Amino acid sequence: MFPFRIPIKDWISAAVDYLVSELGPLFxxxxxxxxxxxxxxxxxxxxxxxxxxxxLIAFTTWRMAGxxxxxxxxxxxxxxxNIGLWVSFVETLSLVLTAEILVMIVGLPLGIYAARNDRxxxxxxxxxxxMQTMPAFVYLIPAVMFFGLGLVPGVVATFVFALxxxxxxxxxxxRQVPGELTEAADAFGATNMxxxxxxxxxxxxxxxxxxxxxxxxxGLSMVVIAAMIGAGGLGTNVLRGIQRLQVGEGxxxxxxxxxxxxxxxxxxxxxGKQKKAG
Amino acid sequence: MKEKIVVKSxxxxxxxxxxxxxxxxxxxxxxAQILKEHRQVVGVDNVSFTVYEKEIFVLMGLSGSGKSTLExxxxxxxxxxxxxxxxxxxxxTKLGQKELREFRRSHFCGMVFQNFAILPHRTVLENVxxxxxxxxxxxxxRRKEARKVIKQVGLEGNEESYPSELSGGMQQRxxxxxxxxxxxxxxxxxxxxxxxxxxxRRQMQDELLELQDKMKKTIVFVTHDLDxxxxxxxxxxxxxxxRIEQTGTAEEIISNPASDYVRAFVEDMxxxxxLTAGNIMEAPKERAFFGDGPRTIFRKIRRNxxxxxxxxxxxxxxxxxxxxxxxxEHINRHKDKExxxxxxxxxxxxxxxxxxxxxxxxxxxxxENQYGPLAVVDDKxxxxxVIVRGAIISALAGEDDSGKEAPARLKEESKK
Ligand SMILES: Nc1ncnc2c1ncn2[C@@H]1O[C@H](COP(=O)(O)OP(=O)(O)OP(=O)(O)O)[C@@H](O)[C@H]1O
Ligand SMILES: [Mg+2]
Numbered sequence: 001m002f003p004f005r006i007p008i009k010d011w012i013s014a015a016v017d018y019l020v021s022e023l024g025p026l027f028x029x030x031x032x033x034x035x036x037x038x039x040x041x042x043x044x045x046x047x048x049x050x051x052x053x054x055x056l057i058a059f060t061t062w063r064m065a066g067x068x069x070x071x072x073x074x075x076x077x078x079x080x081x082n083i084g085l086w087v088s089f090v091e092t093l094s095l096v097l098t099a100e101i102l103v104m105i106v107g108l109p110l111g112i113y114a115a116r117n118d119r120x121x122x123x124x125x126x127x128x129x130x131m132q133t134m135p136a137f138v139y140l141i142p143a144v145m146f147f148g149l150g151l152v153p154g155v156v157a158t159f160v161f162a163l164x165x166x167x168x169x170x171x172x173x174x175r176q177v178p179g180e181l182t183e184a185a186d187a188f189g190a191t192n193m194x195x196x197x198x199x200x201x202x203x204x205x206x207x208x209x210x211x212x213x214x215x216x217x218x219g220l221s222m223v224v225i226a227a228m229i230g231a232g233g234l235g236t237n238v239l240r241g242i243q244r245l246q247v248g249e250g251x252x253x254x255x256x257x258x259x260x261x262x263x264x265x266x267x268x269x270x271x272g273k274q275k276k277a278g
Numbered sequence: 279m280k281e282k283i284v285v286k287s288x289x290x291x292x293x294x295x296x297x298x299x300x301x302x303x304x305x306x307x308x309x310a311q312i313l314k315e316h317r318q319v320v321g322v323d324n325v326s327f328t329v330y331e332k333e334i335f336v337l338m339g340l341s342g343s344g345k346s347t348l349e350x351x352x353x354x355x356x357x358x359x360x361x362x363x364x365x366x367x368x369x370x371t372k373l374g375q376k377e378l379r380e381f382r383r384s385h386f387c388g389m390v391f392q393n394f395a396i397l398p399h400r401t402v403l404e405n406v407x408x409x410x411x412x413x414x415x416x417x418x419x420r421r422k423e424a425r426k427v428i429k430q431v432g433l434e435g436n437e438e439s440y441p442s443e444l445s446g447g448m449q450q451r452x453x454x455x456x457x458x459x460x461x462x463x464x465x466x467x468x469x470x471x472x473x474x475x476x477x478x479r480r481q482m483q484d485e486l487l488e489l490q491d492k493m494k495k496t497i498v499f500v501t502h503d504l505d506x507x508x509x510x511x512x513x514x515x516x517x518x519x520x521r522i523e524q525t526g527t528a529e530e531i532i533s534n535p536a537s538d539y540v541r542a543f544v545e546d547m548x549x550x551x552x553l554t555a556g557n558i559m560e561a562p563k564e565r566a567f568f569g570d571g572p573r574t575i576f577r578k579i580r581r582n583x584x585x586x587x588x589x590x591x592x593x594x595x596x597x598x599x600x601x602x603x604x605x606x607e608h609i610n611r612h613k614d615k616e617x618x619x620x621x622x623x624x625x626x627x628x629x630x631x632x633x634x635x636x637x638x639x640x641x642x643x644x645x646e647n648q649y650g651p652l653a654v655v656d657d658k659x660x661x662x663x664v665i666v667r668g669a670i671i672s673a674l675a676g677e678d679d680s681g682k683e684a685p686a687r688l689k690e691e692s693k694k
Contacts, residue, residue, distance in 0.1 A: 178393070178395065180391045180392075180393055180395035181395050181397065183350075183355055183389065183391070183395070184388060184389055184391065184395040184396075184456075185408075185412070186355055186382075187353055187355060187382060187386060187388045187389035187466065188382065188383065188386070188388040188408065188409040188412050188413075188460065189379045189380065189381075189382035189383035189386070189412060189413070190379075190412050191379065194412055198397075198408075198411070198412070199397065202397070202399045202400075203397065203398065203399065205399070
């Protein structure tokens with residue numbers, strides 16, 4: 001229909017090439033940092049005997065969410081170990097935790113800033129909508145472009161996918177803090193920082209924790225997709241099951257992902273509710 | 279009386295173009311016109327008033343009249359559009375952000391709000407020490423201070439409770455304690471008791487007055503309830519459409535309303551809730567002493583043409599009431615004796631009311647009373663005056679002859 005073709009792909013490639021060549025050291029540093037985080041988690045957890053780690057996790061869930069879920073953790077994790085998916089489990093957990101740490105480092109300040117600055121908020125809202133409606137696979141492209149294949153782009157794609165809910169809910173939580181509470185702080189002569197840390201964040205904490213919870217769940221949903229670019233962990237087991245039509249193996253790995261999801265969900269949900277019950 | 283807060287020609291316009299609205303106000307346009315023509319909301323319109331040290335100054339008016347806006351201008355939670363606010367000699371409209379913060383810390387006991395505005399994630403103790411914490415007071419010291427104030431407001435034993443475990447009245451005590459814990463002189467209260475049910479509300483008003491007796495803060499209290507305004511306010515400013523219609527004591531406003539608006543407002547108000555027993559009582563014409571014999575007492579009654587007499591001891595403490603008819607019978611029974619003894623049966627428990635009791639309650643007490651007039655007593659149960667039926671009726675009818683019978687009230691006023 002047209003005598004020419006708009007060279008979008010050339011533009012993008014050129015831009016990425018430019019960025020990679022100019023900011024190369026930065027990307028390298030970032031990669032090293034992520035590697036370090038993931039490996040620290042992984043080595044730390046694998047250093048412990050599985051039974052000890054299981055006990056630790058079960059204790060945490062018991063304290064956060066009651067004995068039923070504590071018992072569930074023990075059984076679920078024993079099964080994981082029994083069917084030989086322990087290392088994959090630890091790998092995936094490390095990846096998700098690392099991505100979540102990045103999400104919090106980036107998402108909390110952005111969410112707080114969005115709550116305090118209407119212009120910034122109206123700027124990033126369409127961006128967040130865009131990010132959330134994009135199919136998850138699309139995030140693999142820039143991740144691979146900048147970081148190649150492997151663990152790091154897996155973390156990056158997970159991070160980007162899991163970021164929006166935390167920004168959104170942090171913003172929402174702080175905006176929902178009753179005006180009288182901040183007025184009260186102001187009336188006592190609070191500084192902006194005092195107001196933020198002594199009133200707004202603590203009062204918004206349940207909503208913020210709901211954001212953390214949501215982003216972890218989204219991060220877990222990226223596990224299989226991230227495995228497609230070589231992120232490893234349970235996703236790889238699922239993929240292998242699909243590729244080799246070994247339904248059983250794929251199902252087992254999927255089951256372990258679900259167990260992990262339930263445990264992480266209850267822990268973060270518990271964090272949000274904590275204390276108020278007094 | 280020392281001037282504490284002096285407000286001069288203060289205005290607050292909400293909107294993008296406040297100067298336009300100010301000009302329009304000067305041209306005499308109304309709040310409604312300015313909203314329609316300029317899309318600016320007039321919050322406060324050119325008000326001037328003075329709050330004196332250690333008084334309770336009440337801002338009173340209907341919803342939307344600008345009370346909360348005016349209150350928030352006093353500590354610059356709202357930025358004034360024009361005018362001056364001079365507190366202890368400092369014009370706070372001229373302060374920079376940092377100086378303003380310092381000024382709030384040193385002069386204001388925070389603010390007490392309708393919905394309490396205490397922090398849900400903190401215990402009572404942690405809430406009360408909040409103001410001190412912001413000032414950087416060290417933990418030991420602020421805890422001690424907080425515990426002291428918690429005791430004063432009657433929350434002892436609840437230090438470790440969370441707000442969600444407390445009733446509304448208790449939550450507001452926390453709000454009040456949080457303000458009082460700070461060593462500053464001005465307390466701002468915005469509809470502080472409006473969310474409480476009537477009984478608790480009444481109780482909190484009394485407690486506030488009691489605390490104020492001890493703490494002697496300068497309080498600016500916002501309310502839309504005239505009863506509350508008159509109960510609490512040493513002076514009251516009545517607001518309408520962002521302006522102050524009248525400032526004065528309850529008596530001044532009732533007896534001399536400055537505009538038709540104020541008059542209409544005050545007429546709605548039940549006079550019975552404003553006047554107290556002390557306002558309408560008269561001094562007792564005569565009283566009997568505990569040691570007096572029947573004949574002496576009889577002479578005292580006759581001389582003053584009474585139907586009975588109150589008996590007190592030498593410290594004026596009220597001991598009973600004697601009816602003339604029973605006394606005469608008693609004397610007749612012992613006519614032949616040289617000295618007639620008094621008899622226990624002659625002393626009746628008199629109807630007694632405290633001199634601060636509002637008139638509407640006095641009426642109830644009067645109706646329940648079986649023996650003659652009501653005795654008006656002070657805190658120590660000393661006889662101050664008596665209330666006869668006529669006094670109540672004329673007070674209800676609004677005849678303002680209360681001047682001569684208001685010794686207690688006037689004495690108190692002149693002490694200030
Ligand atoms: N932040 C604001 N932005 C715009 N208009 C405001 C703002 N705050 C108050 N107003 C307006 O200013 C006027 C006075 O409001 P204010 O809250 O002071 O009234 P109030 O006397 O306290 O009433 P209420 O008894 O309902 O609390 C109202 O017309 C209100 O709509
Ligand atoms: Mg108000």
